[in-house]
Amino acid sequence: MSNAGEGTIGVGMVGHAFMGKVHTHAWRSVHHFFDVPLAPRLAVLGGRDLDRTKAAAAKLGWDAVETDWRALIARDDVQIVDICTPGDSHKDIAIAALAAGKHVLCEKPLANSVAEAEEMAAAAAAAAANGQRSMVAFNYRRVPALAVARQMIADGRLGKIRHVRSQYLQDWLSDPNTPMAWRLRKEQAGSGALGDIGAHIIDATQFLLGEHLTGVSALMETFVHKRPLDGDPKGKLDDVTVDDAALFIGRFASGALATYEATRFALGRKNSMRLEINGEHGSLAFDFESMNELSFYDGTGDEQSAGFRRILITEPTHPYVGAWWPPGHIIGYEHTFTHEVYDFLTDIHNGTDPVPGFADGLQVQRVLAAVESSATTGSGWVAVSS
Amino acid sequence: MSNAGEGTIGVGMVGHAFMGKVHTHAWRSVHHFFDVPLAPRLAVLGGRDLDRTKAAAAKLGWDAVETDWRALIARDDVQIVDICTPGDSHKDIAIAALAAGKHVLCEKPLANSVAEAEEMAAAAAAAAANGQRSMVAFNYRRVPALAVARQMIADGRLGKIRHVRSQYLQDWLSDPNTPMAWRLRKEQAGSGALGDIGAHIIDATQFLLGEHLTGVSALMETFVHKRPLDGDPKGKLDDVTVDDAALFIGRFASGALATYEATRFALGRKNSMRLEINGEHGSLAFDFESMNELSFYDGTGDEQSAGFRRILITEPTHPYVGAWWPPGHIIGYEHTFTHEVYDFLTDIHNGTDPVPGFADGLQVQRVLAAVESSATTGSGWVAVSS
Amino acid sequence: MSNAGEGTIGVGMVGHAFMGKVHTHAWRSVHHFFDVPLAPRLAVLGGRDLDRTKAAAAKLGWDAVETDWRALIARDDVQIVDICTPGDSHKDIAIAALAAGKHVLCEKPLANSVAEAEEMAAAAAAAAANGQRSMVAFNYRRVPALAVARQMIADGRLGKIRHVRSQYLQDWLSDPNTPMAWRLRKEQAGSGALGDIGAHIIDATQFLLGEHLTGVSALMETFVHKRPLDGDPKGKLDDVTVDDAALFIGRFASGALATYEATRFALGRKNSMRLEINGEHGSLAFDFESMNELSFYDGTGDEQSAGFRRILITEPTHPYVGAWWPPGHIIGYEHTFTHEVYDFLTDIHNGTDPVPGFADGLQVQRVLAAVESSATTGSGWVAVSS
């Protein structure tokens, strides 16, 4: 009656902060809700500090620990390497894991630069020929509401798309006394709001439209340049070296116009990853704070009773939802990851390429680079390289 | 690094349908998020059919199975008996489990009649003297938003309460071809919408106000009297012997007026467990379809900027929420159960009485009986017995 | 270029408080937006106090004043008598106006008792034979959103109706120091929340369903029994002799179940006249605080994209709306009255009976009486007389 042993696959996860906690819950839960060919084993947890990693492993339920990610990768009981570390280590871990013959799931953004992402994408492509699978953890693609939205757009229910407007609004840095964190250091995080949350809405909107941004004009800003290391405003201050906010306008390959905004200074908006898409025949709207809802306007029906409808995405016929609860019983943030690892495990078993793969992660990195380039050179138009 | 063995407590769960699935997730997850003194072991799953129970145990992750609930209760590796069966078996299982020295968590409504509930409450009271804990699974008390609401009312932020209006609206029976189910048979379910979902809003509102209903006038109705056994409208039909909808007006001990409605025929409302409470100083509103939000009107501030505010109940300072994700990252339905078993395990360890206990379940049963009595005798006023 | 003289019809309005102000705006505006056969002339304003009535006439734009409503009725330049006084004078004014050969528009509720309403309905029926028109000012029927709702129900888009839930929530009496007013005296107002706002939701829901309530069980309550005459809590107090809140459950002729609540103690709800109707094929929801919106759930389409849609009732094809502004430019409360007098003037010209007529007002009065009877005799079931 156990899921261990035969029919299982060993996971080694590097990093045990916020992302590590939520990934763990996904690995632990997925096979109890979805039919997966291989049940994940929580084999090894990686972390730099032995005591803290041991404590995390005990709490989260991992069988073993390693303090050196190279050792973790080398273990025979690890077939999947799950990278939940800051962006500056993604490239080294991912390339080493691929070289060691492992499948790789990597947190987003894929890397801290286009150059790194290019190396990673090349390594993933080479490994794919060897049957290894790589995936970037743009988990918002696995929000059921956005999976429904993608299907509706692909089915033509919106017709030709004219407008995309998307914002990722948080407020946790709005208070200047919020303490320093690794996400505020360029050398670790690569960028600030742009890479952390802007990357999500870039990926999500490109996913929804099934096409890419071709160019952007951008503004970036750091509102608070120094922050207390430990939250004591009279204590030692450290330099914030990334953007607090990034906003840009852009154009999709098909000609659709787009506006984007990523900020952690939108007081009162806690995790408002929002988007609205207007097409010739219909429109969609979404806000992650109400992630089980999709708003849809059908412009093809009679005008008298047309209106944005709030679709509660909890029907068994909605993607992923059949595994969960009856209609109207909503699911939470963490299950976007459960869906992600479900799809990843399925791809591994089927020998199919996960989406988004590293090449997709690289393309998002190119958009991030174009935004930064525009913002640092007077907000002029910068084409997204391809 | 395992949570098994020392420091664990064995759970035996009877029933593996919808409630069994969600309870399992709670038992499996609770100690990975909350600090519990005793980590639950998924020891034994009980079900009548051996093959189906074995399959469920494998899927859900239980160590063993029993097809006779008496055998399950008798096992040494079971310290907690979790009752997830239809209401007609609650009394026998609970009383036997208590007699065997086990702690008991019982799904709601506590029983199918006041008489049964009285027996159960008496047994629980006797067992409590012996250090055994009993709890009724009115999980909505553990929705963080409602825990916040309770605290606000207890703190006097609403002042004297004048109005309660509450509805539990579903629509899964609206289609007359929805097939027959045990919930539609009086001998198994006790009642229909009244006991299944009406019980939730009775308990939740009494919990929020911290006082009881004293009397009611009620209407009950069965809209569809026969349903296909297997969903084929031309196939064999069976009799629906419970109410499809129940609605009543009532009065709380303090004089507050209340309206209630429970129905599975509110087309378009999937799981809209709603309530609104108006006090002398403030008001609250809630809808379970947006369970991470609480709406609050503060009548004590300046009138010019007063308005119902949508509080996103995802701050670390909100009850239970610190265990989960950062602000704005919502949780789902299932974690109301995770919170429930967290509190239950804590009570077991601390030797404190769980709330709601069987006496609370009995009191709700008395309200249900008063509603039924009013509805079947011309909708006149019926006092709730005490 | 003037609308005076030929092609006009003289209006004499009794009362110049809130209702008088809003009726005046309707009489003044209607022919500038709608094609009416007879443009209203603001001929005479009636009020008891000469100076205050003169001041009101100057402000509101009436040509003349009378301090005796009998004199107003007797004038040759008055063809329509518009009754905007408290309920205790409705009967005498209306019957006298009808006896004098005038058309009558009367504010709601029609009267302070069933007996008065019966006299008025009889007088109106007799006068109708003489070509005189009578109408009760249940203005919510002329909210475009509710006119759309009525049409949808009449067209069968909701199918058989199972549930009606309606509330009229205000909070202006929530503060116990809100001063005494005529609406709180039984001899003037007939009843409190019940007749003032409860009458509106009774009429509106019966209008929407096209059928009548057959019986009710009710609770009524006065929360604050004495109020300061002038708002000074230390000043002279006066007795509140009407209900502060009324709530009841009921049943429609077709079997639909209904819940109602009318209160002025719902803190934070300013003028929330709400309703929700669930049918076999669709559902509707409405809140007057957003009076230009109608929420509709279509249960006949595909389940995957079904959801309550917010229809903005500002399309030129919506009833009354073509007279106003482009889509998305909302109208206000006062134009429910503009629509009302438009329909009334049209009926006068066409020789057709206005709806709701005095017989409809009488029927609502009978529901009010049944509610009061139930509430004062232990909340038992009371059939609505017919």
Place this chain on the structure above:
Amino acid sequence: MSNAGEGTIGVGMVGHAFMGKVHTHAWRSVHHFFDVPLAPRLAVLGGRDLDRTKAAAAKLGWDAVETDWRALIARDDVQIVDICTPGDSHKDIAIAALAAGKHVLCEKPLANSVAEAEEMAAAAAAAAANGQRSMVAFNYRRVPALAVARQMIADGRLGKIRHVRSQYLQDWLSDPNTPMAWRLRKEQAGSGALGDIGAHIIDATQFLLGEHLTGVSALMETFVHKRPLDGDPKGKLDDVTVDDAALFIGRFASGALATYEATRFALGRKNSMRLEINGEHGSLAFDFESMNELSFYDGTGDEQSAGFRRILITEPTHPYVGAWWPPGHIIGYEHTFTHEVYDFLTDIHNGTDPVPGFADGLQVQRVLAAVESSATTGSGWVAVSS
């Protein structure tokens, strides 16, 4: 009892389409609700076609007509000239009216070019020395909710502003068969979505912040280049020579970041003039489709009960609202103009300068020009001239 003659002021209005209709309602109603020192007389309506202008005057209630606006300006019974024509005639009419000693109210945008606007602003400044008043009809400043918002920001309740995001979304051009109109011809309208609706959100946000935009990067697009002259898709087509959509990012003088979007292709959004402002201490949100509501987040209170509150802007203490109805009884679009002419009449009487004056209109024109310049030269940064 009449408002004519002494104590009145004569209005001559040029144009009788949509804007003429709504301005007329304001002139006709203002003194019946507000205390104005001078009641407007609807003296003369100007239009090019005699028959159509006569018909409009009869319907709308104007005393006389003129087919030559120069004749209208010259009349002694005209003290205020109200310009409701397309933008290409604003300059000539306004300057002539000012030269003739009249007060001038001019629809927005002030002109079709910066050069024209400069001439107009100079003429207005010169006339102001002579006691003549000029105002641009940016009516959204008179939405009570936005007047409250301005007050809150001026009072410091939001603290330093970091973000502005604003959209004006309509959909009436989304259908390619929507017929040609003067608003789609550059020579008449100056620009498309940019000047028609983009001007509103530029003015509104600058008004709210009390400061100006300093530069922008922009995109503009025409989605549909030819439209049927009469709505028959097989009939004669005409060239659309303006933008269908304009979007830009910008920066305020204080450093606040801003995003803007104006489009008539946002299918399902009928008149969604939206904005959201995030400050260090609070945030505001507004959508004109719900124009009686203001959403406010107070970041200075306790975090546990913080949330965006929906303030219903219908309290007597809210700006302009005391003139209307009791709380919860909303007003419509047209009364933004009633408020506008109320303020204008008050300024005329008091000898104070109306806001926004022609200098404000000129400044908005400079922003429009910067947007156009950026969009037509590769979306680079263009400073707003001053």
